[in-house]
Amino acid sequence: MATGGAEGALDPVTAIALVGALGVGSQWLAWKLRMPAIVLMLVAGIVAGPILGVFDPARDIGPLYAPMISIAVAIILFEGGLTLNFHTLRDAAEGVKRLVFIGAPLGWLLSTLALRYGAGTSWESAAVFGGIMIVTGPTVIAPLLRSARLARRPGALLQWEAILNDPIGALAAVLAFEVVLVLRTAEQVGEAAWSLILGLVVACVLGAAGGYGTVWAFKRAKVPEFMKVPALFVAILAVFAASNLVLHESGLLAVTLMGIVIANADLPSFEEMRRFKEHATILLVSGVFILLAASLDFAALSQLTWRAGIFVVLVLSIARPVTVFAALAWTKLPWKEQVLVAFTGPRGVVLIAVAGLFGERLVELGVEDGALIGPLAFILVAASVVVHGFTLKPFARFLGLVASETPGVILVGGSNWTTGLAQALKKADIPVLVTDPNRGHLRRAREAGLETFFGDILSEGAEMRIELNGYKLVVAATDNDAYNTLVATDLGPHFGRENVYQIAREKAGTARHSLPATLGGRKFAGEATYNELNRLMWNDWTFRVTGLTEEYTMEDWRAKRPEARLLAWIDESGEIHFVSEDDEVSTAPGVRLVSMLPPEEAERGQDAA
Template sequence: MATGTEGALGPVMAFALVGGLGVGAQWLAWRLRMPAIVLMLVAGLVVGPGLGLFDPARDIGALMAPIIAIAVAIILFEGGLTLNFHSLADAAPGVRRLVVLGAPLGWLFSALALHYVAGLGWPASAVFGGILIVTGPTVIAPLLRQARLSRRPAQLLQWEAIVNDPVGALAAVLAFEVVIVLESNLTLGAAALDMATGIAVALVLGLLSGWGLSAAFRRALVAEYMKVPVLFAVLLLTFALSDAVLHESGLLAVTVMGIFIANADLPSYAEIRRFKEHATILLVSGVFILLAASMDVDALKMLDWRALGFVLVAIFLARPATVLLSLAFSSVPWRERWLVALTGPRGVVLVAVAGLFGERLTALGLEDGARIGPLAFALVAATVVLHGFTMAPLARWLGLTGAETPGVIVVGGSSWATGFAEALKKAEVPVLIADPNRARLRSAREAGLPTFYGDILSEAAEHSVELVSYGTVVAATDNDAYNTLVATDLGPEFGREHVYQLKRAKQESRRHALPASLGGQPLGAGQSYFELNRLMTEGWRFRSTRLSDEFTRDQWREKNPEAVIFAVVGPNGTPRLVSSEDSPRAGAGSRLIALAPPGEAAQAAAG
């Protein structure tokens, strides 16, 4: 790869290229249903060491290291924002074991593999082994979205990844301090004092920052439009101050800060977290492209058969041994233990921290330090590709995913909702009816339909309902404002194209009408709650009709001119709800779920 200025892109073009490649890889992965992290890795390697078009050291220069450091800090902070203690539920004992027992066991087994398999000396093995505690929240999040795991194993993997990230960085710091003592005149007591001081400062700064922001936001001391900018400014200041006391302790400080805010019950927490998630998607893709493009051919040539042996031992021996021993004699079911044991992807935090300590060890005169960066990258690449393609099949084989067919949540327990849910269930589509009024769920329970008694937007629903099993939401209560609230709130999670609501009642005055930009797509032919339930009272019923080459949709329509189509279930069992604004295709093998009048209902059933 070129190292001079010839062919340099310049910082502006470099940032544009990184953004385009990162977001483009994520979009393409979504379209192809592939692991996004794999495509980002390939994109970075192609434009970097492959074609030599992009060299971060040449095109970005000295800004690269601080950019990656700040990006990793923001990623870990956003991860901390997801760690609400209420969400732990029955996964808490497993998470505690994976952190308290898993971290030292992982450090030990990784160091042994590095020394005896990869051939590193004990100093480099101890430092790098500490870093390998990190499992990678930057990779876990996309994998969990793709695999659609059940709640508890997803919580185990997510909490372990985020909490152990700063733990791994601090373990590497501890080992590095010991190496400095052995290689210099610094005393062990002085090194221990530096370490303890740095950790204490990180914890105090993280707690104070989280408490200060939470108090300021709750007391309205910060304008709503200023909350995210203030959050970013305090985050960067906390990270910088802690890192100035002890290198890499800033990661601990921002993680603690994020966890504190996540558990502070802030009114604007959802908006803050959503914005942070968007920023993290950009940062993860950008940092991964940068790190992949930074690998040079000479470094990759250092990977030999011993490196391959280390990668295999780390994935198939060290990781499973760490998890299985940590969770031994615990309440975690064996299937979840094996899923966690066989899932240990590494991400940008590992590569960034490993590269930093590799350079420091090399500066101390330890030649093994130069091998840490390539080994870290090899492990990241191997785990990203392996788990990217195997996690979902493994989870399905172990029975730890949501339903194969994405189901439908119907909010509201009316007679229309019960009839619609019964028709979906007969078409083998998972369905759930939610309502905070127990009496309204009576007919659904008598029909044998799954129900949730409570507000679908409540924290109880978040912890009790396996939302990962559902792909569509229908807001169908008698309250237009509440329907709009449900559709607007759940839109970002399910995708606005998968959130529907019944038609809003017409308002005589514009001052009482809700903005059209809020809410979900109008369902069916645009009838309101009261119109649909009136039809049910008049004898209209839902019917499911399978189409074929001999009985097409046009023929069905001729026999059922008044019937209203609400959903089309494809040949693969995937449902697609029908908006009043579209006309979905329905070929042979599809099922039409429609509301038909008494005269047409018999014809629909016969068809």
């Protein structure tokens, strides 16, 4: 554990506050620097823990440390289960089944061999740790998918595999440990097998019962709205604890099943619960990574030899690819998607937490190299996180499997104005999609050769057919103010409220029609309404994209175009940013301005390129 005398110990409240600050701070810094958040969290934990000795979880938090890790992992897996709606499987269903039913056992075998012949561990330790290594880390996959903007199918494959294989890996370790226990203690094989089967059955029953019970209570208003999230938390903990009483670590399977049941029950209040759970999970993932990194024992790592490096290379470059290629062989999945999945297998929180637990238990049974499992797990997680964190996005781009090279814009509502804006953005190499539930409203956009979607942007069909990961910004600009508000409010959590805009409502200025700040999107186009924007189009206003240079500055542009309506600016990397005021715009050379010009200003000639 991290060193530090009792005189330097933090009180538990300060320690927990430090964990939160380091975790959330690392995520914010990673967002700012556009780096993998997991890498910064590992670095922050190691610096605060074993390097500086400021924070030692076992010393500063005490006996609550291990239970906190267990509960956090359970909630993380439950939230992962909540994301597994069967509708999202679509054409990835076959691949997911193969990765679970073929990939998991094969991965167990190959990981065991990598441990035995690469790291040089005993067969007992290799079999137990090899089972744990089935997991690919939903805590790591989720942030990587967000930053990489993968196409839907490979993203779905990685997400489903990570979440489903996490409890399977823990249970594989339980099975292997039970075998080692029988061999070491001469326990009856039948008794051990019965214990395992009973534990699995109980976990499945409790998970299903917890899920269906929650759905029944929520749908029939047996729980008031303000108590739904607290009641859900209690139910998760109850199912997790009850299942673990029968078979240790089976609670992970139970809570995952519970989440899947709830995700596919079409609960009216499901979105609110899922968003709250996502926020809680971000905090928990941050906290767990900081805790585990701060708990790193350099003395334990010093026990590892050069063979640990061989083990990591074998897992990342042979065991993982062979497992995926064998599991996905003779499927309809394109070879590029198979390659991407094969070389993307980061490990995360569950691997370290479960490995540490079983390592201690193996040592208690007399398996001396069980003490190496924890350090090997940390080395594997650190290596896989760094490798995949920095290579997934460029590798996916090289294979052509990103949803979009440049984050695009969704314009909700087909009209003269949205068609004109979409044409200007397309010429500026910004991906743009025009959507409308009225096919006639999309006629101009289709004639202009623009990407369109006929249907409701909030529908399940839109989620299935549109690569939402390829878009960053949304503008709700239909002729229905109430619908615009609904779209902006509903899509806000997915895209980030700072990235969802809405044209001004016709009657927003009156107290009778004003809405609270929690509804709708950000102000757009100088608070212009639908009728006003389209009236400008009827009066021959045009869209123009203007480049700024050292000679042609923002001041020059504004002096030449005093009546222009500035809508957005495009940075040097090609990413677009909508604005409300001029002072939100970067004025560096290379920036391009997207604006609407009155006919008299448009006739004065072209701006700087």
